[in-house]
Amino acid sequence: MEKIAVLTSGGDAPGMNAAIRAVVRRGIFKGLDVYGVQRGFKGLIDGDFVKMNHGSVGDIIQRGGTILQCAHFEDFETVEVQQQMLAQLKENDIDGLVVIGGNDSFKCAGNLNAQGFSTIGIPSTIDNDMAGTEYTIGFDTAVNTAVKAVDNIRDTAFSHDRNYVIEVMGRHAGDIALWSGMCSGAESIIIPEADHDLEDVVDRIKREYERGKTHSIVVVAEGVGKGIGREVGKLIQEKTGFDTKVIILGHVQRGGSPSAYDRMRGSQMGAKAVDLLVKGERGVMVGLKNGGLIHTPFEEVAKEKHLLDLNVHQLARSLSI
Incomplete structure (x- = not known):
């Protein structure tokens, strides 16, 4: 192992630059x-x-973001494209590749590894939706961005006796919604991993108004369904008659200076990826479990399913009565 390369793929996430920095300097x-x-x-x-x-x-x-920039790439399944990638790696005398990204990025990395090229993955996506690790780089910053936004919106909700439905990112996972909703005291949190009854959401708002509370926050994960935020907001308005606004936070959650936690984990995972390559490991993703770094074969990562802790969802419901 004399020459290695590093790339970032998929959506950008705060902390990617910390991982790039660690790969480069640990490699040197x-x-x-x-x-x-x-x-x-x-x-x-x-x-x-x-x-x-x-x-x-x-x-x-x-x-925030990535100095190497990202690009979504969907043709990695074809053997012809894989051969083109391998040819470029060979032409540039690269011995190992570190891929910083999410599930789709690791499918491509796994394909290259199956062709005999040494690859290591670092999980980086604000969605925190990957198996084989308890944490993905960028999640902490995204949650803090969402919490700050909800806090700001609640000031206006209180001032105007208004309900707000706030739709957050996460693709198919509800982690951002759950954490940001819990940590901002949202009255209801709607995520794809848990059954949701919109009539129950409406009833909870009505009960709050009956006891004198004239504003509420409902946090919704985009993964519940296309246009879910507007759907929930419309239903609340129709069923209660209370002033209800819908906010879709969007890509503001993906940018911004990474939190200390994302910088730390990005640095640790980047250095670990280099160490694994030097030791001869290949075809694995660096991950976090019980506070320590682990590595899991790409094949296992692809087979397993990301699991969200529904106990937190139940806790949030019990605290928002």
Whole structure:
């Protein structure tokens, strides 16, 4: 192992730069040449490699997004495309590849590994929706961004005796909704992993009004269904007659300076990925379990399912009575 490369793929997430920095500097510390691949797997096919040094990753740990940029790439299943990627890696004398991204990114990394090329994955997505790890880089920052937004909106909800339905990101997972709803004191949290009764949401709001509370916050995960936020807001307005507004937070949750936690985990996982490559490990994803770093084969990651702790959902319901 003399030359390694690192790329970021899929959606950007705060903390990716911390992971890139760790891969580059740990690699140099281990005596390796390190290259960055611009624009993910698309850049890999185009041969867009850049030699990295200490200065390449200076002053980036505090920045959101990714200095290597991301690009969604959907043609990785074809053997022809895989061969093009492998040809570029061979032409540039790359011995190992670190892929920072989510589920789709690791499918591509797994394909390259199956072709005999050493790959290691670092889970990075604000959705926190990956098996094989309790945490993905970017989740903590996204939750804090959402909590801050809900806190700000609650000030206006109180001032105007108004209900707000706030739709947050998460793709198919409800982690952001659950954590941000719980930590901002939302009166109701609707997630795809738990059964939801919209009539119950309406009844809870009515009961709150009966005891004198004239505003409420409902946090909804986008993964429940397309347009779910507007659907819930419309129902509340129709069933209660109370002033109800809908806010869709959108991509504001993906950007911004990463939290200390995301910087720490990104740094640890980046260094661990390099250490695994140097030791001869391949075809695995670095992950977090019980506070410690682990690594899991891509095949197992693909087979397992991300599980959300529904006990937190029940706790949130009991505390928002």
